[in-house]
Amino acid sequence: MSVFVVYKQVQFVQTKNLGYNKDNLLYFESDGSIPDRQDAFIDEVGRLPGITQVSSIGHNLIGRNNNTSGLEWEGKDPNANVLFENFRINYDLLETIGVEMATGRTFSREFGADSNKIILNEAAIEIMGLEDPLGKSVRLWDEYDLEIVGVVKDFHFQSLHSNVNPLFFWLEPENAWNIMVRIEAGKESLAIANLKELYENYNPGFSFDYDFVDDQYAKQYAAETRVATLSRYFAGFAILISCLGLFGLAAFTAVRRRKEIGIRKVLGASVANIVGLLTKDFTRLVFISILIGLPLAFLAMQNWLDRFAYRIELSPWFFVLAGIIVLTISWMTVSTQALRASSVNPRECLKSE
Numbered sequence: 001m002s003v004f005v006v007y008k009q010v011q012f013v014q015t016k017n018l019g020y021n022k023d024n025l026l027y028f029e030s031d032g033s034i035p036d037r038q039d040a041f042i043d044e045v046g047r048l049p050g051i052t053q054v055s056s057i058g059h060n061l062i063g064r065n066n067n068t069s070g071l072e073w074e075g076k077d078p079n080a081n082v083l084f085e086n087f088r089i090n091y092d093l094l095e096t097i098g099v100e101m102a103t104g105r106t107f108s109r110e111f112g113a114d115s116n117k118i119i120l121n122e123a124a125i126e127i128m129g130l131e132d133p134l135g136k137s138v139r140l141w142d143e144y145d146l147e148i149v150g151v152v153k154d155f156h157f158q159s160l161h162s163n164v165n166p167l168f169f170w171l172e173p174e175n176a177w178n179i180m181v182r183i184e185a186g187k188e189s190l191a192i193a194n195l196k197e198l199y200e201n202y203n204p205g206f207s208f209d210y211d212f213v214d215d216q217y218a219k220q221y222a223a224e225t226r227v228a229t230l231s232r233y234f235a236g237f238a239i240l241i242s243c244l245g246l247f248g249l250a251a252f253t254a255v256r257r258r259k260e261i262g263i264r265k266v267l268g269a270s271v272a273n274i275v276g277l278l279t280k281d282f283t284r285l286v287f288i289s290i291l292i293g294l295p296l297a298f299l300a301m302q303n304w305l306d307r308f309a310y311r312i313e314l315s316p317w318f319f320v321l322a323g324i325i326v327l328t329i330s331w332m333t334v335s336t337q338a339l340r341a342s343s344v345n346p347r348e349c350l351k352s353e
Helices: 002-015 035-046 093-097 122-128 188-202 213-219 222-256 258-266 271-305 316-342 346-350
Strands: 025-029 051-057 071-073 084-089 101-104 117-121 137-140 144-152 167-171 178-183
Touching: 002 222, 002 271, 002 316, 025 188, 025 213, 035 051, 035 178, 035 188, 051 084, 051 093, 051 188, 093 178, 117 122, 122 144, 122 167, 144 167, 178 188, 213 222, 222 271, 222 316, 271 316
Parallel strands: 084 167, 117 144
Antiparallel strands: 025 178, 051 178, 071 137, 101 144, 117 167, 137 144
């Protein structure tokens, strides 16, 4: 049962919709001479074959690495200390990573300078207690007065161990030090080769180092992935050892009841009757072990799943399937000895009498 639960939870975190598209999304640091010519560099990247979208961000979309409690708004509790994740971004970043707007708009050059605008997520609006947030003002670090122009739907920039925390985006291209690039599916090699060549043209002698967002996301669950792998091996070893024990016990029982089996066959017992006789006691023992083991597995897996803010539910089918598999393996193990014992000639069983 534990193997089923761990596997399903790992599968869940790997396939859950995060609220943005992490596939074919890579980023690399804007270093060397690129920061001084970042707009020109981004324009050239956008024209490369295999590149569909590009922008820049002062973050890597994974984990909390830049947060602040310096956001003030009308009606805020003076004693409240709310940490907001701070995303410094460039134009087109929200479109590049694929987040959805709940209301309002993204940053756009069509509206002139958006440097005094801010975009929050739904979790931030809920914590702030704002109704109809568009057009309202907030103050950042007692220095910047910013107008709310949009609200994005919540997306998971942390692992699923944590609830979605409040965040805000504000337009600050000069501090958006990571270039975020969306690559066309199937053209990864071509796009990366073109990016490397362009990067080295801007920064001769520099090494082009990049990371894929989905790889960084997967690293958050390295421990869970190891648990999933190890649990399968240990479950296999446990089943193997148990089967060896059952096989030995079944062989011993068959020898001990050899004469009884011979007498029953003489009296007309069929092979099915003999097999049922020998497997009945083992089935009872295995069923008792299931009744003891499943509640313990339930408690262990409930405790493990409690580490996740977003998790699967413990379905009754986990219990049923685990019990059926254990009983089936047990029957297969015992039946081999039972069939062998039932096929012995009664004369051979009784000749010593």
